[in-house]
Amino acid sequence: MILPEIPYYAVIFTSRKNAEADGYDEMADRMEKLGSSFPGFLGIQSARSEEGLGITVSYWKTLQDISKWKADTEHRQAQSQGRSDWYSGYEVRIAKIERQYSFKEI
């Protein structure tokens, strides 16, 4: 992605999925689509290893933009279902991007 102008914010979401996670992929796609429609959304990058550890980083203009997305009704339902059905555990970190550089394009 083209690097946004600093400073901006990242939500680093690290998770481990349950072996049984019916409906997860559909919900993940839906949440990515919904989240990217919110004001202040700058981009998202996601990877999941075969062993089940996933890292999703979404980028936002402001902390307030992140708070609004977190509080969205449909997103809150997905968070709840994530805790009950999909994830054995997760970590969320909100971070301010202070420096950045890139090599070619990814």
Added chain:
Amino acid sequence: MILPEIPYYAVIFTSRKNAEADGYDEMADRMEKLGSSFPGFLGIQSARSEEGLGITVSYWKTLQDISKWKADTEHRQAQSQGRSDWYSGYEVRIAKIERQYSFKEI
């Protein structure tokens, strides 16, 4: 991982690997081991999707700790080989963790 006390810093390294990347896994293991021996290292989380996008997040106490690791001679050689041989592109972001929470353990 156990969440460190905030504030602390993350290096978000997002990369796309070349199809041919001989020696990459060995070097990645070596760099993880070497980096984790540096002062201020708090932890590392890594995932790579089957499509080739990788995300590695390492956590550090201070910006100075990150600078020292970046400047390490062996690490600099690996960075150089990464640009010439292993990565079609990458992005590096240095971010200050300001908030965090977790659900169970990952």
